[in-house]
Amino acid sequence: MQHDPTRVKPPSHLPHPRQVVADLEASRIREVANEGLGREGVLKFWFGESDEVTPAFIREAAIASLQAGETFYAHNLGLPELRDALAAYTDGLHPGRGVAHWQERLAVTSGGVNGLMLASQAIVEAGDEVVVVTPAWPNLVAQPLIMGARVKSVPLKVLASGPRAGAWALDMDALLAAITPATRMLIVNAPNNPTGWTLTAAEQRSILAHCRRTGTWILADEVYERLYFAGDTPNGAASSFLDVAEPEDRVIVAHSFSKSFLMTGWRLGWLVLPAALTAAVGKLIEYNTSCAPVFVQRAATQALLRGAEVTPALVNHLKACRDTLVPLLRGLPGVTLAEPLGGMYAFFRLEGQADCLDTAKRLVREAGLGLAPGSAFSPEAAGWLRWCFASRDRERLTQGVDRLSQWLLAQPR
Secondary structure, eight states, X not given: OOOOTTSOOOOTTSOOOOHHHHTSOOOHHHHHHHHTTTOTTOEEOOSSSOSSOOOHHHHHHHHHHHHTTOOSOOOTTOOHHHHHHHHHHHHHHSOSSOHHHHHTTEEEESSHHHHHHHHHHHHOOTTOEEEEEESOOHHHHHHHHHTTOEEEEEEOEEOOSSTTTTOEEOOHHHHHHHOOTTEEEEEEESSOTTTOOOOOHHHHHHHHHHHHHHTOEEXXXXXXXXXXXXXXXXXXXXXXXXXXXXXXXXXXXXXXXXXXXXXXXXXXXXXXXXXXXXXXXXXHHHXXXXXXXXXXXXXXXXXXXXXXXXXXXXXXXXXXXXXXXHHHHHXXXXXXXXXXXXXXXXXXXXXXXXXXXXXHHHIIIIIXXXXXEGGGTOGGXXXXXXXXXXXXXXXHHHHHHXXXXXXXXXXXX
């Protein structure tokens, strides 16, 4: 995951980017998706998005904004109306401090990925050490590398036996040992893409207390916070660092409208920051994107104001999708899989299929089934496959399992 100083550089007379950029690995998920180009009838479960279109009332808010001529720049940190709605939304999920507390701690970003990159730009300098809990969405590792950081991964461990066999779990001792006073930032994504692993409030408190001692920033990617199925929290969402952190703590939480509001293509997210950092991030937004489009922000405001019409039904549907797919996959020979507690993915291992990238490509060609290879998320996830179960029609999930079953039967013994 780190820059390789032994890598051969291109001739100096040829145009080339910074070496760390040249060394970035192309998306293996895209590589598999490209395998499906021009192939009819492929069941596509490789990308992390629902196949359900954004609700009509959200789209109509964007249309109304455009028809009203709102095609100009907005405030770097977001429209006041959207920031007010975000403050109310955040206070509803994490009550006790009041809406005003959150209003000065919000920055609207051009997508969750942009928010995460802004956080790295604000905190990480070349040569800094950054710890990332893996497997993880590849951007979480790539972004600090782009900033010139030294990235150290702390892998989740796979439970080998018991009712949660195949689940990924945190080795707390290993994580805390990896975070030292030399660690500038910890990046953690929970609920996790791709594994479905989640953090408990007690684990978050332990991590936060340790990072206070070491002076380490926490960048928490909580975009799947609402997509949580355990039902063991008062608000139904996964535990958040916002529930355990104090306002002055070095904690940044990244969110997105993509998952919980069915708005992946709209590219809008937000950060919850210490108030002392908000103005600085506003400056970074100016130098990155200036602002998010007004019509997209109008749509997002309606998504928040009428979110009760979208997110609860979506979560219930995703749980039904999970409960359809997981037992069917578990019934196949050689499959190791634990029921995910959050997110929108089934992450499973196929016995005898160690090269998951090759397996994923073969599944596209030979079975018409599109899955993401685990090696896209970290070396320790090689041999695993990710199946996004966010499907409008659960019958597509059943058809996909049938195709996988037939493909497995055709493999040489």
